[in-house]
Amino acid sequence: MKKHNFYAGPSILSEYTINHTAEAVKDFAGTGLSLLEVSHRSKEFVAVMDEAQALVKELLDVPEGYSVLFLGGGASLQFAMGPMNLLRNKAGYLDTGTWAANAIKEARLFGDVDVLASSKDANYTFYPRLHADYECPDGLDYLHITTNNTIYGTELREDPTVTCPLIADMSSDIFSRPVDVAKYDLIYAGAQKNLAPAGVTLVIVKDSALGQVERAIPTMLDYRTHIKKGSMFNTPPVLPVYSALMTLRYYKEQGGVKALEKLDLDKAAMLYDAIDSSRLFIGTARSDSRSIMNVTFVMKPEYAELEKEFVDFCSARGIVGIKGHRSVGGFRASLYNALPVESVKVLIEAMTDFQKAH
Ligand SMILES: *Cc1c(COP(=O)(O)O)cnc(C)c1O
Secondary structure (H helix, E strand, O other): OOOEEOOOOOOOOOHHHHHHHHHHHHOOOOOOOOHHHOOOOOHHHHHHHHHHHHHHHHHOOOOOOEEEEEEOOHHHHHHHHHHHHHOOOEEEEEEOOHHHHHHHHHHOOOOEEEEEEEOHHHOOOOOOOOOOOEOOOOOEEEEEEEOEEOOOOEEOOOOOOEOOOEEEEOOOOOOOOOOOHHHEEEEEEEOOOOOOOOOOEEEEEEHHHOOOOOOOOOHHHOHHHHHHOOOOOOOOOHHHHHHHHHHHHHHHHOOHHHHHHHHHHHHHHHHHHHHHOOOOEEEOOOHHHEOOOEEEEEEOHHHHHHHHHHHHHHHOOOEEOOEOOOOOOOEEEEOOOOOOHHHHHHHHHHHHHHHHHO
């Protein structure tokens, strides 16, 4: 049976990415060797890394003066690596979900943290917005935001204008909209949501923001090490980087991030409409904060005992990965770029049929 993959991460990748990666595992770039067994210094792999970096720059319109890196350690390492490289005294953070809270915890190891806004008391059901043209409090080295809160299904679909440098964790919504990179000193994204298999993290860093902290930084945790060596200081995660390149080529073929955004907006609108017009289901995120990548919803209280049954009902139709994170409960449908609109239709049909049966 065809599966409809709504997992939050690792999550669905395009057939293009999966097929080309599978081919390269058997025969990489006509070398007669597997991608898994060639030197990362081979000219074939160097070309992969170069093209992947160039395509990120092209797709996100990255201005001069920024470096694109592919690093290990996941987005979670960036929670520490960012402040280690950029936090001198004090940073501002928005507390918008579990990942944001984890980022705050790590930053506190390196300096003072001002939590400028939080939606924690509302179980993170909305994105606390700073007013337009936000004036950062004096002495902030940067403001850190999490653009999409994967667990709670809330998102900030804009690049805020603030008076201090910005850092963003874009792990779960990168490549779902154009980004004004010039507003950021640092953007990072674990690849396993919208780019590649787990194991690589995309980092976009403003070169001139580096070298201003006094602390000693271990070589591997210093962005400058990886900039100097083109993400090849040590052995990079070759397979995820290769898959990332395939996804980036696919995104370009699809018409770039503007075209992807349109598809993503359409998919999300369809599903939110179905939720809002349903007798059984109700969305958990406040309507002004809804994510187009992770749609969180629950059964209305009077039907709460049907949740397990609905998950089973879905899996009988090949729908997988819709069980919500334990901190929200209910359901979460992740609608990443690679998810076909057809899968959204199948989910909506399941919701409709389940409602008819109850
Ligand atoms: C998944 C996720 C992370 C964690 O990523 P790892 O690569 O597992 O460390 C961090 N932030 C956000 C927004 C995420 O969705």
